[in-house]
Amino acid sequence: MDDKLKVHAGPLLANLERRLFLKRGLSLGALSLLSGCELGDKLTDDESVQKLLRAMSRWNDGVQAWLFDPRRLAPEFPANRITHPFPFNGYYSEDEVRVVDATDYKLEISGRVKETKAWRLPELYALPETSQITRLICVEGWSAIGKWSGVRFSEFLERIGADTTARYVGFKCADDYYGSIDMATALHPQTLLAFKFGDQVLPPKYGFPMKLRVPTKLGFKNPKHIAAIYVTNEHPGGYWEDQGYNWFSGS
Amino acid sequence: MREVHPLPVRVTHWINVLALLLMLCSGWKIYNAAPLFDFKFPDALTLGGWLAGALQWHFAAMWLLVLNGMIYLAYGIFSGHLKRRMLPISPRAMLGDVLKALRGRLAHDDLSVYNAAQRAAYLGAILLGIGLVLSGLALWKPVQLYWLAALMGDYEGARLLHFFCMAGIVLFVLVHVAMVVLVPKTFLTMITGKLKNG
Numbered sequence A: 001m002d003d004k005l006k007v008h009a010g011p012l013l014a015n016l017e018r019r020l021f022l023k024r025g026l027s028l029g030a031l032s033l034l035s036g037c038e039l040g041d042k043l044t045d046d047e048s049v050q051k052l053l054r055a056m057s058r059w060n061d062g063v064q065a066w067l068f069d070p071r072r073l074a075p076e077f078p079a080n081r082i083t084h085p086f087p088f089n090g091y092y093s094e095d096e097v098r099v100v101d102a103t104d105y106k107l108e109i110s111g112r113v114k115e116t117k118a119w120r121l122p123e124l125y126a127l128p129e130t131s132q133i134t135r136l137i138c139v140e141g142w143s144a145i146g147k148w149s150g151v152r153f154s155e156f157l158e159r160i161g162a163d164t165t166a167r168y169v170g171f172k173c174a175d176d177y178y179g180s181i182d183m184a185t186a187l188h189p190q191t192l193l194a195f196k197f198g199d200q201v202l203p204p205k206y207g208f209p210m211k212l213r214v215p216t217k218l219g220f221k222n223p224k225h226i227a228a229i230y231v232t233n234e235h236p237g238g239y240w241e242d243q244g245y246n247w248f249s250g251s
Numbered sequence B: 001m002r003e004v005h006p007l008p009v010r011v012t013h014w015i016n017v018l019a020l021l022l023m024l025c026s027g028w029k030i031y032n033a034a035p036l037f038d039f040k041f042p043d044a045l046t047l048g049g050w051l052a053g054a055l056q057w058h059f060a061a062m063w064l065l066v067l068n069g070m071i072y073l074a075y076g077i078f079s080g081h082l083k084r085r086m087l088p089i090s091p092r093a094m095l096g097d098v099l100k101a102l103r104g105r106l107a108h109d110d111l112s113v114y115n116a117a118q119r120a121a122y123l124g125a126i127l128l129g130i131g132l133v134l135s136g137l138a139l140w141k142p143v144q145l146y147w148l149a150a151l152m153g154d155y156e157g158a159r160l161l162h163f164f165c166m167a168g169i170v171l172f173v174l175v176h177v178a179m180v181v182l183v184p185k186t187f188l189t190m191i192t193g194k195l196k197n198g
Helices: A002-045 A047-067 A121-125 A153-159 B007-033 B051-078 B081-086 B091-102 B116-140 B146-151 B154-182 B185-192
Strands: A108-111 A130-137 A143-152 A168-173 A178-182 A192-197 A211-213 A226-232
Touching (some): A002 A047, A047 B051, A121 A192, A130 A192, A143 A153, A143 A211, B007 B051, B007 B154, B007 B185, B051 B081, B081 B116, B116 B146, B154 B185
Antiparallel strands (some): A143 A192, A168 A178, A168 A226, A192 A211
């Protein structure tokens, strides 16, 4: 009789146990989700975790420099693929865009170069012009296609007699932004000192009077309103990089 | 006592749990910076504090995910484990087992033999994982790996693929965990590798 009862009750009991287990499992899951965020933030703020994450970011700089092929060109697009309207992006909102005065604008040059003479806009506009229709990829994930024109940056570096064996080129901008790129990327044929966007003089929101256009790097590595360029072996960092974005950020 | 899961499978399984958790939670924070669709992931499920922190986690944990995944696949292929456990698999057997599972009639007598629904789910998860890594590489290096991005419909195509592979993996994890809750002894076997009276 007992055995018979067991046979019938067995599956029922197992079912009940299963349900209890399920219930407990689900509430445990919900609890761990709730505390997950707090735990994650604590983990991220922990000093040794911070150290590890920064070390991994530097390791990724090295891997990307190794992956970077100086002859590999970013894809170019036909004019009908250009994004309209092209999104504004910066560390401030669009109504805070700095307007640089063209008449007393000077581009300062310093560091490991032969010619430290400052450049006026007409002199810059007289440099040989090339154009590109390329995709700008933002660190946030979105992308947009635009047309930029200006002088090849390698050509400009040659004209100022830059030491191209130096490691970095740094930029200081009229909107207090700053940044830097590796020399290999600076010499890439698609890296432009751009004065035009969509065949028009670069408007203030896209970086008047000039923007460094680097289609082999993320958008924030394309400084706008450039006021000073310097060549150096000391790591110059950057506005976003110093807050945690990966420095190389190559595409 | 008999062995259900060999040691390399158990170790890589739990490392994968950690790596996937880090990748998903940091990835959701990155998604939130520029949502592809009309929704955001709840902040409580994200990792990194803000975009830069999330990116640091994502690009650190990717090494763990990929290296661990490669060790698992190399072991599975060269030991014959994958072939033994995952094959053969037929659509008809799979459908039959899924229907059985839905009616609660799927037998789990021998945990070392995967039924057809399991085989399909695990193989699918492996393929989704490969899809996630490849689309992730295309997003990270759309210029250096332009051919990979081109295969996926350029950068924006890779972005969509990365999202849908993520969604697929999340679906797999939800079903997988629900199944483990329903057949709790499978949880212990993935730790100890052995099963009493198995």
